[in-house]
Amino acid sequence: MVEHQPPVGEVPLAALTRAEIAGLEPLLQVRRMEVEARLDEAALAAPADAEQLAQVVRNLLENAVRHGREGGRVVVSAGAGETGGQRAGVVLAVADDGPGIPAEHIPRLTERFYRVDAGRSRSAGGTGLGLAIVKHIVNRHRGRLVIESEEGAGAVFRVWLPGRLAAARRQPRAAA
Numbered sequence: 001m002v003e004h005q006p007p008v009g010e011v012p013l014a015a016l017t018r019a020e021i022a023g024l025e026p027l028l029q030v031r032r033m034e035v036e037a038r039l040d041e042a043a044l045a046a047p048a049d050a051e052q053l054a055q056v057v058r059n060l061l062e063n064a065v066r067h068g069r070e071g072g073r074v075v076v077s078a079g080a081g082e083t084g085g086q087r088a089g090v091v092l093a094v095a096d097d098g099p100g101i102p103a104e105h106i107p108r109l110t111e112r113f114y115r116v117d118a119g120r121s122r123s124a125g126g127t128g129l130g131l132a133i134v135k136h137i138v139n140r141h142r143g144r145l146v147i148e149s150e151e152g153a154g155a156v157f158r159v160w161l162p163g164r165l166a167a168a169r170r171q172p173r174a175a176a
């Protein structure tokens with residue numbers, strides 16, 4: 001089973017994130033929201049599975065748009081990450097300026113079918129599975145998901161993953 005095997009590829013986070021933002025364009029227009037992308041082109045998640053990381057980005061972006069503030073702004077960033085350990089890492093973050101999440105709910109968000117406000121979330125179109133899937137994928141990558149929110153001031157979802165910054169391509173040196 002794929003879940004029990006570690007991923008093997010290398011995933012450039014900037015390109016993957018841009019593709020997911022583009023896919024959400026219709027929903028962004030409906031919600032009159034803007035996405036600001038701060039992406040380090042060198043950020044590589046590895047070992048990593050591109051399809052699964054796309055799912056992570058899609059779920060987090062979709063949450064920011066569906067559960068965030070209509071007319072609001074979402075900031076997506078990808079870059080070198082604090083590892084807190086010995087391994088090098090990259091961090092992907094999605095921040096919104098919506099209503100946020102009351103502190104007591106944060107530890108339970110990744111439970112399957114868990115929704116902060118079932119009525120509101122249902123009208124926002126959710127079944128409560130997105131973050132459970134995100135958590136599962138992040139665990140498979142031996143990464144970490146950190147959720148921070150101040151009620152009324154938005155939420156930030158940070159995913160730390162093993163990876164590195166790709167070495168910058170060297171400019172060909174001019175002949176002396």
Ligand SMILES: Nc1ncnc2c1ncn2[C@@H]1O[C@H](COP(=O)(O)OP(=O)(O)OP(=O)(O)O)[C@@H](O)[C@H]1O
Binds near residue numbers: 068101121125127129
């Ligand atoms: N950015 C956010 N701002 C405020 N609340 C959020 C945000 N992201 C998630 N939540 C809350 O966490 C709950 C769980 O999120 P999750 O993605 O697991 O499910 P969902 O979005 O409701 O449904 P699904 O992802 O299956 O379509 C949501 O129902 C919502 O209450």
Ligand SMILES: [Mg+2]
Binds near residue numbers: 063126129
């Ligand atoms: Mg969701």
